[in-house]
Amino acid sequence: GAVVSQHPSWVICKSGTSVKIECRSLDFQATTMFWYRQFPKQSLMLMATSNEGSKATYEQGVEKDKFLINHASLTLSTLTVTSAHPEDSSFYICSATTGEANEKLFFGSGTQLSVL
């Protein structure tokens, strides 16, 4: 089946630095990618929807200047957490859809971000 690769799987960074997370669709073209955030024992919360070649659509309450999303190609979307702070520590998950009529959704394995 279709595979979505998310990298890195975990990252530790110092407060004030920026971290980039990549999400790649390996064997299909992803017209739309989604970025989620999950706190321990909480639901996955949709942060933004990313369409190739256009600006991401952010959910209410998500700072677009802090969480920069780029979807420059049909196989790659990136999430950059800028000037990270300890409260940004979380589990980030991407997903991608093929855009076909059936519109199956495939998920990456997630990135655990820890900001010291």
Add this chain to the structure above:
Amino acid sequence: GDSVTQMEGPVTLSEEAFLTINCTYTATGYPSLFWYVQYPGEGLQLLLKATKADDKGSNKGFEATYRKETTSFHLEKGSVQVSDSAVYFCALRPNSGGSNYKLTFGKGTLLTVNP
């Protein structure tokens, strides 16, 4: 807004035991309902789904029936295996038309099956 409430874990069972993970939802209209599974170190995978009331989704021995009257989509399996150990997420998607794949998830339920 839409919401999904699922049974809190962790759930620990012995092999061949019966499994139920409860899921209820709040949504307007008639959403589609899903169960996703996340095995250790992997991404979420669609386990089963139902798109209208009274539909039963099934896969790998798991079943869930879309109950409009009780706004529920409980996950069941008659005999669990060690390989079923994973986190299970209930989710809904509004059927508002178009290619909107915005999912609302429950918190996830960790299932551990012991031999």
